[in-house]
Amino acid sequence: MYVEDPIYYHKSEYIQTASGNKVSRKSVLCGSQNIQLSGRSIIKPGVILRGDLALLRIGKYVIVGEDTVLRPPYKKYRGGFAFFPMAIGDYVTIGDKTVVNAALIGSYVDIGDNCIICKRCVIKDNCRILPGTILPPDTVVPPFTVFGGTPGRCLGELPESVQFVHKERANAYYRRFVPQQKSSRAARGT
Amino acid sequence: MIYSDGYAEGEPRVEFRTDVDDGGGQGAGTGTGRLFPLEELYFCDACSLVCSRYGLTEEIDSYYCPHCLENMPSSEAMLYLNRCSKCFECPICFNTLTITAAHDGKCFFSCQFCRWSSGEIQLEAEKPDMLVAAAFQKERDSPHRTEMNKLVETFRKASQEITRERELQARMRRRSITLFLPATSGEGSKRGSKSGGGAHPWVVEDLENMLKDKKTKLKTMSIRTTTKKGVRIESISLKDLIAPSDEKARSIAEQLKSLDETPTDTIASLDQRTRCINEEAHTLSGLIPSRKPLLTKRSRRCRQCTRYVVKPQINPCSTPPFQKQNIAWLYVPRVLLVHPNPNEIGVGRVMSVSFAMYNPVESNTTARFAADAYNRNISEGEEEEDRDNNSSSSNPFGYTMDVLTEPFETVIGPHNELQDVHEGLIEEDSAAVPTDDNPEIITERKGNKIMVCLRVKPHDDSAGKEATFGIPVELSFKDRTMKEHNTHIHLVFTLGIISGASE
Ligand SMILES: [Zn+2]
Ligand SMILES: [Zn+2]
Numbered sequence: 001m002y003v004e005d006p007i008y009y010h011k012s013e014y015i016q017t018a019s020g021n022k023v024s025r026k027s028v029l030c031g032s033q034n035i036q037l038s039g040r041s042i043i044k045p046g047v048i049l050r051g052d053l054a055l056l057r058i059g060k061y062v063i064v065g066e067d068t069v070l071r072p073p074y075k076k077y078r079g080g081f082a083f084f085p086m087a088i089g090d091y092v093t094i095g096d097k098t099v100v101n102a103a104l105i106g107s108y109v110d111i112g113d114n115c116i117i118c119k120r121c122v123i124k125d126n127c128r129i130l131p132g133t134i135l136p137p138d139t140v141v142p143p144f145t146v147f148g149g150t151p152g153r154c155l156g157e158l159p160e161s162v163q164f165v166h167k168e169r170a171n172a173y174y175r176r177f178v179p180q181q182k183s184s185r186a187a188r189g190t
Numbered sequence: 191m192i193y194s195d196g197y198a199e200g201e202p203r204v205e206f207r208t209d210v211d212d213g214g215g216q217g218a219g220t221g222t223g224r225l226f227p228l229e230e231l232y233f234c235d236a237c238s239l240v241c242s243r244y245g246l247t248e249e250i251d252s253y254y255c256p257h258c259l260e261n262m263p264s265s266e267a268m269l270y271l272n273r274c275s276k277c278f279e280c281p282i283c284f285n286t287l288t289i290t291a292a293h294d295g296k297c298f299f300s301c302q303f304c305r306w307s308s309g310e311i312q313l314e315a316e317k318p319d320m321l322v323a324a325a326f327q328k329e330r331d332s333p334h335r336t337e338m339n340k341l342v343e344t345f346r347k348a349s350q351e352i353t354r355e356r357e358l359q360a361r362m363r364r365r366s367i368t369l370f371l372p373a374t375s376g377e378g379s380k381r382g383s384k385s386g387g388g389a390h391p392w393v394v395e396d397l398e399n400m401l402k403d404k405k406t407k408l409k410t411m412s413i414r415t416t417t418k419k420g421v422r423i424e425s426i427s428l429k430d431l432i433a434p435s436d437e438k439a440r441s442i443a444e445q446l447k448s449l450d451e452t453p454t455d456t457i458a459s460l461d462q463r464t465r466c467i468n469e470e471a472h473t474l475s476g477l478i479p480s481r482k483p484l485l486t487k488r489s490r491r492c493r494q495c496t497r498y499v500v501k502p503q504i505n506p507c508s509t510p511p512f513q514k515q516n517i518a519w520l521y522v523p524r525v526l527l528v529h530p531n532p533n534e535i536g537v538g539r540v541m542s543v544s545f546a547m548y549n550p551v552e553s554n555t556t557a558r559f560a561a562d563a564y565n566r567n568i569s570e571g572e573e574e575e576d577r578d579n580n581s582s583s584s585n586p587f588g589y590t591m592d593v594l595t596e597p598f599e600t601v602i603g604p605h606n607e608l609q610d611v612h613e614g615l616i617e618e619d620s621a622a623v624p625t626d627d628n629p630e631i632i633t634e635r636k637g638n639k640i641m642v643c644l645r646v647k648p649h650d651d652s653a654g655k656e657a658t659f660g661i662p663v664e665l666s667f668k669d670r671t672m673k674e675h676n677t678h679i680h681l682v683f684t685l686g687i688i689s690g691a692s693e
């Protein structure tokens with residue numbers, strides 16, 4: 001781990017809410033009345049949040065990477081199907097270009113880039129999903145495990161400190177994610 | 191097994207060297223300990239000791255299924271051979287199977303990933319619980335398993351016999367000593383050491399010989415020595431394969447050629463076969479679903495004081511997940527490196543290394559850096575000859591850089607819980623900690639963070655090697671219960687690869 005530089009964004013590219021959420025203007029929030037953001041979360045450009053299908057509850061310090069889709073899961077019944085809510089805990093980092101159809105993602109979870117989390121998956125607290133993983137429908141990821149591969153399998157366990165590590169990572173990312181200063185912009189231009 | 195991403199060679203990082211003088215465990219004997227990131231270290235608050243998982247004993251508290259998350263004690267887990275009694279894995283892709291009902295009302299297992307269905311192996315039932323029972327029975331009926339069970343039973347009996355004999359021996363030894371002791375003590379001090387010999391029925395040498403005898407007998411009883419060794423593997427040269435020169439080579443070549451005609455898409459992979467080992471299946475159609483292997487919840491104890499360092503809750507999903515969680519992260523300052531410039535790392539060049547330290551405890555932490563502890567060139571005058579001796583004594587860890595910064599001591603401010611809640615909003619006041627920092631070394635300080643700058647220089651003969659140096663640090667702090675701790679850590683910095691001498 002390194003002492004990292006700020007990640008600058010242009011002030012006009014993001015909307016900052018009163019509770020500290022930073023939502024890209026280039027993201028698509030469908031059915032925004034059904035999307036709950038608890039605060040200090042970052043929604044990157046290209047993200048699609050499908051609140052129009054069912055309730056989408058997102059905790060604090062949740063970072064959703066570029067072009068990622070969060071889509072509530074559905075279940076087929078005799079003669080039809082129904083969507084049901086998706087809940088995401090606190091301090092969750094989701095990578096770029098990932099599709100999430102999970103029913104539940106706990107807190108202190110790290111999901112890599114280019115993953116497919118299929119419908120009704122349950123990812124418990126303190127887990128890690130490696131980049132490029134495909135979790136088939138109804139997969140359960142128990143606490144303190146690492147899943148990877150296609151289909152995603154348990155590849156090992158995480159140390160007991162993972163809660164603090166993932167919390168610090170999400171915290172640090174939010175801290176580093178700051179609007180570009182005029183002066184630094186000028187400096188970069190040269 | 192703890193999952194770790196590992197590091198690329200020369201990847202800049204800071205690690206902690208632990209277990210340097212532990213007697214046992216993995217990697218012992220090298221005397222140089224092991225390197226871990228802070229995340230994987232523990233802190234025994236009774237001994238004020240920072241250690242890795244190898245410095246702790248581990249015990250299994252409970253078992254649980256990773257899919258249905260049901261937990262069970264070890265006796266029950268044993269009964270089910272450490273596998274879940276309800277959840278099955280796809281024999282093809284190892285995904286967890288789901289039970290599906292067909293239109294005709296029959297239930298079967300189906301894989302939501304590779305579309306495998308247990309109908310392919312005629313595993314179907316009227317009801318879900320009957321299907322599970324049928325799969326269980328299929329596993330039980332395997333002829334290899336029945337055969338194996340017989341073997342296991344035989345060996346178990348043999349091992350019981352061995353333990354019984356050992357116990358008997360131990361008892362005999364104890365009894366012989368008790369018999370022997372009153373005899374000697376009764377003789378009084380006059381006869382001294384000679385009392386054991388002569389007319390007395392118990393002679394120490396006899397006893398020892400008898401035990402030695404038993405030992406060799408036991409050895410011949412062990413399973414290892416009675417199994418046959420040496421499985422012959424047929425080999426063939428490439429020349430013989432193309433144009434067989436004799437009859438034997440011809441037959442092997444024929445066999446190998448016939449392999450070519452076997453359709454590979456129906457052959458089970460090694461991974462699939464080992465998952466389903468009882469079946470000894472060669473083709474995919476011979477594989478059956480296997481039950482999900484259980485995971486464990488484990489507690490860890492200090493090897494020194496045997497107190498718990500980590501104790502999980504029994505239920506794998508409870509929050510908080512631990513009853514006791516003494517991880518080093520909550521006691522030892524976190525060290526973050528400022529990414530070094532790889533172009534600066536070269537033989538003969540003095541470079542500066544900056545890193546931040548964050549104090550996790552709510553008291554001041556005093557840190558004493560023995561910066562030059564493992565420097566190689568202690569005396570500049572005597573070069574070459576002494577170097578080899580020096581490198582083994584003062585540089586046992588094979589570091590490739592010297593630290594030019596003198597040893598120093600500093601205080602890191604306390605961690606403020608509120609910092610987490612309103613981080614960035616409160617301006618920290620640094621009044622509680624000294625302000626007489628040497629600006630060359632402590633370049634910045636704010637709240638529970640300090641920035642440290644060290645000057646380091648690669649050894650002259652280290653071109654092409656990883657740039658590493660280590661610094662022992664002594665830490666003094668108070669924990670939440672105001673208990674004072676004084677502990678030692680050993681920071682190991684890796685900066686990159688050292689380039690050759692520059693002009
Ligand atoms: Zn299960
Ligand atoms: Zn499958």
Ligand SMILES: [Zn+2]
Pocket residue numbers: 234235236237238239492493494495496497
């Ligand atoms: Zn201890």
